[in-house]
Amino acid sequence: MSEVIAALLPATRIEVDNGPGFTVGPNDDTLLRAALRAGLAFPYECSVGGCGACRFELLEGVVHTLWEGAPGLSERDRKRGKRLACQSHPQGDARIRVRLGSEADKPAVLPRRITATLTDRRAITDDMVELRLKLANAPTFLAGQYALLYPPGVTGARAYSMSHLDQGNGEWRFIVRRTPSGRGSTVMCTELPVGATLDIDGPYGHAWLRPSPRDAVCVAGGSGLGPMLSIARGVLAENSARRVHFFLGLRQEAELGAAAELQTLIGERLSATVVLSSPGNPSDWSGATGFVHAEVERQLAPGLGTFDHYMAGPPPMIDAMQDLLMVRHQVPFEQIRFDRYV
Ligand SMILES: Cc1cc2nc3c(=O)[nH]c(=O)nc-3n(C[C@H](O)[C@H](O)[C@H](O)COP(=O)(O)OP(=O)(O)OC[C@H]3O[C@@H](n4cnc5c(N)ncnc54)[C@H](O)[C@@H]3O)c2cc1C
Ligand code: FES
Missing domain, CATH: 2.40.30.10 (Translation factors)
Structure with missing residues (x-):
């Protein structure tokens, strides 16, 4: 749609039951993104239909679903009329029910x-x-x-x-x-x-680097390396003595090029451990092997509660880290931030 035509079309108004309203412009593709652009603490994680965090109930109005089969909704959710805000485009004014987050959950930067x-x-x-x-x-x-x-x-x-x-x-x-x-x-x-x-x-995303007096633990699975490098660089750029314990989980030696990305950051304030889950030739690999969460526990327990924890990667790795930190070591929830690559 041209910007001139878009500007002439009326914006759609969405009212949140017992909450503030927001508008969806003609060029705003989903209800979630419009809410976040308006600065609302609309719940979400992945933005791409995979996690289900942005579920809402449509009380009035018509909404077009962009991806009918999105895995973020279970059959039970669908039967109960739930929808995903990241896959919904309103066709006119609408009223919805969703539990908005607190002040701290509002977007740090408007997308x-x-x-x-x-x-x-x-x-x-x-x-x-x-x-x-x-x-x-x-x-x-x-x-x-x-x-x-x-x-x-x-x-x-x-x-x-x-x-x-x-x-x-x-x-x-x-x-x-x-x-x-x-x-x-x-x-x-x-x-x-x-x-x-x-x-x-x-x-x-919510897993951005917060100011803190605690050292940071960064755990990356595969391409989860990207955001963990960003977090580590952020800590090192601070005018503080905070340290980073970086753990990178890879499958085999062929992926070690990813570890090279970390090399320039290693120093007094950053230590790095590379863990191979299935080394091709175990006798040639002298580093850590197995699951990356087990290596984190081996090196840092029982003091896990003294760190801020950041992690990004495949869902099984995030689940294992959450179990380790929250269930087995009672690390407070506000010290744990993650991106699950659904
Ligand atoms: C928060 C977050 C951060 C991520 N960061 C990285 C990163 O830094 N580096 C990295 O390599 N990967 C990252 N990923 C994973 C990445 O987004 C993709 O899932 C991955 O690259 C596979 O995509 P694909 O297109 O190759 O696979 P495909 O199987 O083609 O597509 C999978 C993705 O497409 C979406 N999708 C599939 N079909 C449809 C449809 N019909 N309509 C709409 N959407 C559809 C799914 O939700 C899923 O995200 C991240 C994922 C998340 C959730
Ligand atoms: S934010 Fe909509 S399904 Fe993840």
Whole structure:
């Protein structure tokens, strides 16, 4: 839709039952993003239909569902009339019921949708690349946040986390792993030519670096490396003595190129442990093996409660870390922040 036509169309008004209202502009693609752009503490995690955190109930009005089969809703949710705000586009004014979060859950930076240019692609491993995008009039972002990228020709957005610190120059960097038969990551890792443009929306996410007197533990599984590098860089850039204990879980030696990204950060304030879950030749690998959460426990228990914990990676790793920290070591919830790569 052209911007001129869009400006002439009336914005849609959404009322939250017992809460504030917000408008969805003609160019705002989902109800969740409009709510966040309005500064509301609308609950969410992934923004891409995978986690179910943005469930709401439609009380009045008509809403178009962008992705009917989104795994964030169970059959039970669907039978009970639940919907996902990140997959809902209102067709007119509507009233919804959702439990909004507290003041602390409001977006730290209001997200925007803009055009970006792919300016560089660098191989890190056989299936992992670093991408650099240049954004015109970019908003700021905080260490650990992510953006939604719209790979051309692919249905839906893909979430990728920024891997560095905001320099204020509109360059956003990402570490992306190509998943076998994954459409979005294949376009971003191999098909999109340098110089091409694409839409990007952000920043999003709650797992950003908070000021704290505690040392930080960063746990990354595979491409979860990106946001953990950003968090680690953020801690090291502070004028403080805070230390970082960095744990990187990889599968095999072929992925060790990812560990090289960490090398320049290792020093007095950052220690790094690489854990291979299934080394090809165990007798040639002298480092840690097994699950990364078990290595975190081996090195840092029983003092886990004295740290802030940041983590990003596949759901089984996040589940295992949550069990370790919250159930077995009673680490307070506010010391734990994560991105689950659903
Ligand atoms: C918060 C967050 C941060 C992430 N950060 C990174 C990162 O820094 N680096 C990295 O490599 N990976 C990251 N991921 C994973 C990444 O977003 C993709 O899931 C992964 O690259 C696989 O995408 P694909 O297109 O290759 O696979 P596909 O199987 O083609 O697509 C899977 C993704 O597409 C969405 N999707 C599938 N079908 C539809 C549809 N019909 N309509 C709308 N959406 C659809 C799914 O929700 C899922 O996100 C992150 C995920 C999340 C949730
Ligand atoms: S935020 Fe909507 S399903 Fe995850």
